[in-house]
Amino acid sequence: MVIVLGLFLVLPILMALWVSLLHWDGQSNPFSGQAKFVGLDNYKALLVDDGLDRTLFATSLRNNAYYVLLTVPVQTVLALGLAIIVNQRLLRARSALRTAFFFPSVTSSIAVSTIFLFLFQGSGAVNTALSWIGVKGPNWFNDPRGVLSMLLGGLGLVDTGHPTGLLADHSFLGLSWFEWLAGPSVAMCTIILLAVWTTSGTFMLIFLAALQDIPRELEEAAAIEGVNRRQMLRYVTLPALRPVLFLVLTLGLISTWQVFDQVYVMSQGAPGNTTLTPAFLSYSSAFDDADFGQGAAIAFILLALILIMTGAQRYLMRERTPRNRRSR
Structure with missing residues (x-):
């Protein structure tokens, strides 16, 4: 096992790390000295130096951050709710419901993405259904507007065409605060809907297995104490699900920060780079622009970001034991 992991996991990671320090077009052998060694220049171009590379990378981070902030909580809550529903012992057709909820998760992501393209076209089924209730739906995959900026602009709080003040005068990684806070685009919201629909079923099964592992005696004892369903969920079910909840989160x-398939099939970063993600930018830099060094650098920055956020999540969800008071 150590040999297999070393050969197919550790060694490729070390090779990719070396490539991230080179200016390599993919045509020569990067380990023969033919590729130019540039050190940390690829990382500086993404994080420090002003230019298109940093702007695109910051844009991809912004888009992916909104994708994570919306997708992870929604899919977790939805999966837990579905698991609680199908775990009811008196529910009829439980097996059929489990299969129906899980079915999107086993469907090809390419096929589902293609179906969503047809559904959310300007004249697609979604806009047709909205027209029945008098709502004119947007041109989903061609609308680059951020939903938060649209909301603030509709309320008259911000001039979305010419933002002023702190939102326009301050920037981070080459993007103004207004661009950071504009929210996900309408196109990105569509991809978020797709992700929630396709992943909730898998996490539902994980929660369902954990729910069935909770001792019935614990629930019966809580029922005898007179707790209601909300109290049962808060004080009995959720504490028992803490390890599984950490696993699901x-x-x-990890999966939301690595989103690639849906972006590649549905938008490839369009419109206006509002669906661009670090994973797709890494692929585009390497295989479209023949800059494999920068593509590898993006991948390692993304890896570091995922490790930091996972560590922070583990710290926040750790078991907290009460401290013993010192006896006087």
């Missing part, structure tokens, strides 16, 4: 966090 960790898996969701």
Whole structure:
């Protein structure tokens, strides 16, 4: 096992780390000295130096951050709710419901993405259904506007065309605060809906297995004490699900920061780079622009970001034991 992991995991990671320090076009052998060694220049271009590379990378981080902030909580809550529903012992057709809820998770992501393209076209089924209730739906995959900026602009709080003040005068990684706080685009919201629909079923099964592992005696004792359903969920079910909840959140966090398939099939970063993600930018830099060094650097920055956020999540969800008071 150590040999297999070393050969197919550790060694490729070390090779990619070396490539991230080179200016390599993919045509020569990067380990023969033919590629130019540039050190940390690829990382500086993404994080420090003003230019298009840093702007695109910051844009991809902003888009992916909103994707994570919306997708992970929604899919977790939805998966837990579905698991609680299908775990009811008196519910009829439980097996059929489990299959129906889980079915999107086993469907090809490419096929589902293609279906969503047809559904959310300007004249697609979603806009047709909205028209029945008098709502004119947007041109989903061609609308680059951020939903938060649209909301603030509709309320008259911000001039979205010419933002002023702190939002326009301050910036981070080459993007103004207004661009950071504009929210996910309408196109990105569509991809978020797709992600929630396709992943909730998998996490539902994980929660369902954990719910069935909770001792019935614990629930019966709580019922005897007169707790209601909300109290049962808060004081009995959720504490028992803490390790599984951490697992689901960790898996969701990692997968959402690595989103690629849906972006590649549905938008490739369009419109206006509002669906661009670090994973797709890494692929585009390497295979479209023939800059494999920068593509590898993006991948390692993304890896560091995922490790930091996973560690922070583990710290926040750790078991907290009460401290013993010192006896006087």
